[in-house]
Amino acid sequence: MRAVVLALMASLAAGAAAAQNAPPPVTLPGGKNWNFDIDNGREIMRTCAACHGEYGEGGGGGVYPRISGMHPDYLAEQLRAFKTRTRENIPMFPYANDRELPEKDVLDVSHYLATIKPPKHPPSDDVKMDAFERLKLAKQAVQIPREPGDADKGRKLYEADCLECHARDGQGRVKKPPLAQQHMKYLQAQITLFLSDMRKHEDIDELIRPKSAEDWKNIWAHISVLDD
Ligand code: HEC
Ligand code: HEC
The missing domain is CATH 1.10.760.10 (Cytochrome c-like domain)
Incomplete structure (x- = not known):
């Protein structure tokens, strides 16, 4: 019983701290303000990371698209299209349905992804920054190799x-x-x-x-x- 009460108190305290640290509204392209739940967006992204990469940088040799830094309205629209199957996406069927990804989650993950601007190159060695930040930026970077052709x-x-x-x-x-x-x-x-x-x-x-x-x-x- 005591353990349950302590656990409950700890989770209430964590909830209060999270509320205090709620992100300020972001200004969307076009000037609108939006209060999305960035932590929820980040949490949802953990399911997507297996295919799209930790920061939405894409993967699988280009089979899984980069989804970071895109306009949130585009991302949300595509997720809705997957849910209604107007856009077929067999790998995403288990994730893009109303039970796994209700509309609020569609918005939170889309707005979270939109905040990650993939750098064009990993940070150069000359730039001073801490090791964690360097690793994060290197993972986020999306650099497209040159294709043959004129x-x-x-x-x-x-x-x-x-x-x-x-x-x-x-x-x-x-x-x-x-x-x-x-x-x-x-x-x-x-x-x-x-x-x-x-x-x-x-x-x-x-x-x-x-x-x-x-x-x-x-x-x-x-x-x-x-x-x-
Ligand atoms: C099992 C692998 C897998 C998982 C997990 C997955 N996706 Fe995808 N996703 C794909 C594939 C494959 C495509 C490309 C489909 C195609 O070729 O049309 C895609 C496409 C997309 C696109 C369209 C990008 C564009 O440029 O139009 C978005 C947006 C997207 N996924 C978001 C997500 C989100 C958000 C999650 C987590 C809730 C997620 N995906 C989880 C495999 C996955
Ligand atoms: C009239 C506007 C328009 C023109 C012109 C246009 N596109 Fe698009 N394109 C779009 C829109 C809108 C989408 C998103 C489709 C959707 O909503 O699913 C798109 C999607 C795409 C995609 C998929 C991107 C993704 O992330 O999934 C590719 C690839 C593409 N276009 C290539 C081209 C190329 C190459 C040309 C020129 C030869 C071109 N488009 C001309 C409007 C346009």
Whole structure:
């Protein structure tokens, strides 16, 4: 009995401390304030880490996309699409359902992920910082190796057909996802899904406007150097 009371008191004290340390509202892109539960978001991310990496940096040689630093509205929308199965994702079926991931958790994990801005490179040895911070930044870094192909020709195709939505620097905006700093294997797999109508892409005509295999190779070469 005594042990139970002590445990209860300890958990109440921990709860009070957590409430005092509640994060201040974050300002979202667009200026809105949002009081999300960052600790809950971080906690949920532990389930996702097995595939997407501890900080959402992606993994599996690019099979699992980088999901850190994306706009929270895009992340939340994709999670809802997985839940309703309007976007098929067999590996995520057990995680993206209402029991495992109710709407509040969708928002918390999306907003938590949006706060992690993946650096383009691991910190250089010249920069002074403590070992833990260095390790954390090295893990968060997403650096895309250069793809073969003519990046200059790819840039022209990109600027004609992709820039309008995915932006010149490839960082995207709001619900138009970033292509820069995303794993190539994942991006290329998405094109296959779009072309076979298994995933919907806005204005598909622009995406498929006749492009040869050579054109695609050049587009990937350009996208792969956007983060250099
Ligand atoms: C078992 C592995 C696995 C786990 C666990 C997992 N995912 Fe995924 N996730 C994937 C795969 C594979 C894809 C890519 C699917 C595709 O190719 O369309 C993906 C795609 C995504 C995307 C879409 C990214 C984009 O650019 O459109 C988001 C967002 C996402 N996952 C979030 C999460 C979150 C949040 C969790 C934890 C609640 C999670 N995932 C857990 C395997 C996983
Ligand atoms: C009219 C706007 C628009 C244009 C033009 C456009 N896209 Fe997209 N693209 C989107 C949107 C919106 C999505 C997210 C789809 C969704 O909601 O599931 C997307 C998603 C993608 C994805 C998947 C990214 C991810 O994280 O899952 C890839 C890859 C992609 N686009 C490549 C391209 C390429 C390459 C071009 C040019 C040849 C292009 N897009 C042109 C709007 C656009």
